[in-house]
Amino acid sequence: xxxxxxxxxxxxxxxxxxxxxxxxxxxxxxxxxxxxxxxxxxxxxxxxxxxxxxxxxxxxxxxxxxxxxxxxxxxxxxxxxxxxxxxxxxxxxxxxxxxxxxxxxxxxxxxxxxxxxxxxxxxxxxxxxxxxxxxxxxxxxxxxxxxxxxxxxxxxxxxxxxxxxxxxxxxxxxxxxxxxxxxxxxxxxxxxxxxxxxxxxxxxxxxxxxxxxxxxxxxx
Numbered sequence: 248x249x250x251x252x253x254x255x256x257x258x259x260x261x262x263x264x265x266x267x268x269x270x271x272x273x274x275x276x277x278x279x280x281x282x283x284x285x286x287x288x289x290x291x292x293x294x295x296x297x298x299x300x301x302x303x304x305x306x307x308x309x310x311x312x313x314x315x316x317x318x319x320x321x322x323x324x325x326x327x328x329x330x331x332x333x334x335x336x337x338x339x340x341x342x343x344x345x346x347x348x349x350x351x352x353x354x355x356x357x358x359x360x361x362x363x364x365x366x367x368x369x370x371x372x373x374x375x376x377x378x379x380x381x382x383x384x385x386x387x388x389x390x391x392x393x394x395x396x397x398x399x400x401x402x403x404x405x406x407x408x409x410x411x412x413x414x415x416x417x418x419x420x421x422x423x424x425x426x427x428x429x430x431x432x433x434x435x436x437x438x439x440x441x442x443x444x445x446x447x448x449x450x451x452x453x454x455x456x457x458x459x460x461x462x463x464x465x466x467x
Contacts, residue, residue: 252307259300263425266293270419287415294324294418297425312379315360319382320421322353326393327414330407337404337465342397350390350397357386378442385446405462412460416453420445 269290276283301317304310329346336342360383368376396406403409423445431438 262293262296266422318356323414323417330410334407337401354390357383403462
């Protein structure tokens, strides 16, 4: 078992390194260039490998919080990928079964993360509850927004493009966060700050990028 864990860990770390590299390249390329799509696919599959190996490692080592984080990070990756398949919601085409399944599983996971945060707080009374509470809350908010989109339909033309950009950058937050957290022994900064700093820095960049998208109201 120990040998299997080591092998999976090597695969996990390797995929994480490649995700950081190809994610940065994908974001640097213009979205309409021929190279963006293949680079984006490599990033997607790297994140998929990270997710599968992270789930295995979290179960093998009995670390429930990392189980939650693995699903949180991959959720953004999946939503970004699925957004390209949901370009016709404004034309009456509904979401697929897999889209509903993703939201239900993710929603239950994020609620579990919030419950986990309260469990830590009442049991230990320390700051360790902040990270799962923040990520769990962000996850639940994202699920609610997506379900509202499915039920009410989009209000703008490039809704799918915004979701693709926002969630791909959101998944990259997960990749950067994982890298920083694994370097806590070498970075003299409070671990809670390492967990939340990428989110605090990159989310404003996401908002700025989304504002540049020239999307028009569907009713116009």
